[in-house]
Amino acid sequence: xxxxxxxxxxxxxxxxxxxxxxxxxxxxxxxxxxxxxxxxxxxxxxxxxxxxxxxxxxxxxxxxxxxxxxxxxxxxxxxxxxxxxxxxxxxxxxxxxxxxxxxxxxxxxxxxxxxxxxxxxxxxxxxxxxxxxxxxxxxxxxxxxxxxxxxxxxxxxxxxxxxxxxxxxxxxxxxxxxxxxxxxxxxxxxxxxxxxxxxxxxxxxxxxxxxxxxxxxxxxxxxxxxxxxxxxxxxxxxxxxxxxxxxxxxxxxxxxxxxxxxxxxxxxxxxxxxxxxxxxxxxxxxxxxx
Numbered sequence: 001x002x003x004x005x006x007x008x009x010x011x012x013x014x015x016x017x018x019x020x021x022x023x024x025x026x027x028x029x030x031x032x033x034x035x036x037x038x039x040x041x042x043x044x045x046x047x048x049x050x051x052x053x054x055x056x057x058x059x060x061x062x063x064x065x066x067x068x069x070x071x072x073x074x075x076x077x078x079x080x081x082x083x084x085x086x087x088x089x090x091x092x093x094x095x096x097x098x099x100x101x102x103x104x105x106x107x108x109x110x111x112x113x114x115x116x117x118x119x120x121x122x123x124x125x126x127x128x129x130x131x132x133x134x135x136x137x138x139x140x141x142x143x144x145x146x147x148x149x150x151x152x153x154x155x156x157x158x159x160x161x162x163x164x165x166x167x168x169x170x171x172x173x174x175x176x177x178x179x180x181x182x183x184x185x186x187x188x189x190x191x192x193x194x195x196x197x198x199x200x201x202x203x204x205x206x207x208x209x210x211x212x213x214x215x216x217x218x219x220x221x222x223x224x225x226x227x228x229x230x231x232x233x234x235x236x237x238x239x240x241x242x243x244x245x246x247x248x249x250x251x252x253x254x255x256x257x258x259x260x261x262x263x264x265x266x267x268x269x270x271x272x273x274x275x276x277x278x279x280x281x282x283x284x285x286x287x288x289x290x
Contacts, residue, residue: 041161044097044104045153047210051094052122052149056141067135072207086207088128093211095126101149104156118148161213167264171206174257175199181250188238194231195254198224202261217265221258 041047054071062070065087069076072090074083102119106112121140130138181187182195201223205216228235239247 041159041213042153043156043159044213045101045149045156047213048094048097048101048122049146049149049153051210052141052146055139056143056146058135058139062135064130064133064135064138067139072211074207084131086204088131090208090211091126091128093208095123097211098122098126101152101156105152108155110155114148118145118152121145122149159213161266163209163214163264167260171202171257171260171264174253174260175202177253178257181253184246186242186246187250188241190231190234191238191242191250194227194235195250197227198254198257202257205261214265217261221262221265224258 041050051071055067058067058071065084068074068087068091069083072087074086074090078086098119102115105115122145125138125140178195178199182192182199184192187195198220201220202217205220208216239251
């Protein structure tokens, strides 16, 4: 009884639900940034607490996939197949976070009987076999489960991740600019296709931040750099086939987009070192392709 009481009070004191500070959802210009901007989570368990609290507050007879789409803030204008795919990927990522929390707690020698029930209950609820079920038939969350995850967040170490709302606003603006550039008719297919992949990968990475932290953004930046290197001959030909002003604009906006994304993910120094560029030099692509 003392343990249960202690868990309850720890859970109440250490709850860290996400909330935009200084702005409302209505002020956000893109749904992808609603859950990502202004968030400071102590660790994976505190991210899970936020999502579980939103899940517990989601009622009604909506489909399982629709309920999770609302919880994850998946844009409602996505085509249904893409929407279900995105929800499935986010659910899978959340399950991976739960398993990582279990491993971290076990490594800290937290007794198995304090871990097993809340871990198993949430993993069961996340089974992709429920995609065609109704939410009320699957949602078995109760306060004792959420309190357990709040306790997990309390006992596990901080991961040091902190997201900068100013950087996110800049990243959003750059992605909009990059989309406009990618849609230009005069761009060669190789270049426009590459830019579109970079944009899509970064947007998807941002949507995963409330679940997986900033690691997906690191991966998106790394993938963009790797693909530019891998396709360097094709991209070099594409860049050389268009007016200099057009290529310079595309390269500058792309470079700034990746730099801000790398800064948000904490890898800017690594990226700049890898590309061997000086601070403030935006034209990394010609150097990479040279």
